[in-house]
Amino acid sequence: MSNRGVSGIDGVLSTAAGYAFLSSTINTVIVGDLAFFYDANALWLRYLPPNLRIILINNGGGGIFRLLDGSAGSAALEEHFEARHAMKAAPLVRAHGLECLVAENEDELIAGLQELYKDSREKAAVLEIRTPGPQSAEIFQEYFHYIKI
Numbered sequence: 370m371s372n373r374g375v376s377g378i379d380g381v382l383s384t385a386a387g388y389a390f391l392s393s394t395i396n397t398v399i400v401g402d403l404a405f406f407y408d409a410n411a412l413w414l415r416y417l418p419p420n421l422r423i424i425l426i427n428n429g430g431g432g433i434f435r436l437l438d439g440s441a442g443s444a445a446l447e448e449h450f451e452a453r454h455a456m457k458a459a460p461l462v463r464a465h466g467l468e469c470l471v472a473e474n475e476d477e478l479i480a481g482l483q484e485l486y487k488d489s490r491e492k493a494a495v496l497e498i499r500t501p502g503p504q505s506a507e508i509f510q511e512y513f514h515y516i517k518i
Contacts, residue, residue: 467494
């Protein structure tokens with residue numbers, strides 16, 4: 370299943386939570402930081418299902434705009450398109466009573482994924498992957514090039 374709001378961010382977490390609520394299997398939503406913070410009210414849900422896993426790619430802003438024609442080469446990219454920020458999700462996630470795992474390197478990512486997908490999980494959980502914005506865009510472009518081959 371997939372969801373893309375009007376601007377790509379509308380209701381992504383809420384939709385994933387709703388789908389997980391009606392499902393008996395593990396449901397994973399992979400979401401960027403702007404979409405996550407935009408729809409963070411989904412974490413208020415009283416009955417957020419324990420089969421929901423949230424993988425948050427936090428690159429400090431809308432890195433997708435580094436890939437789009439028009440905004441990628443614009444002098445206004447960082448100030449007006451990317452919505453740069455220094456927000457970390459862990460305090461917000463923990464305020465809602467959920468576990469937030471954090472990965473800032475490959476070893477932490479592997480450990481975080483193993484922890485995130487434990488069968489014994491009693492609550493939904495978030496894995497926040499913190500990456501540098503410009504480097505994330507380059508890696509994303511390389512990935513798209515790779516899958517086209």
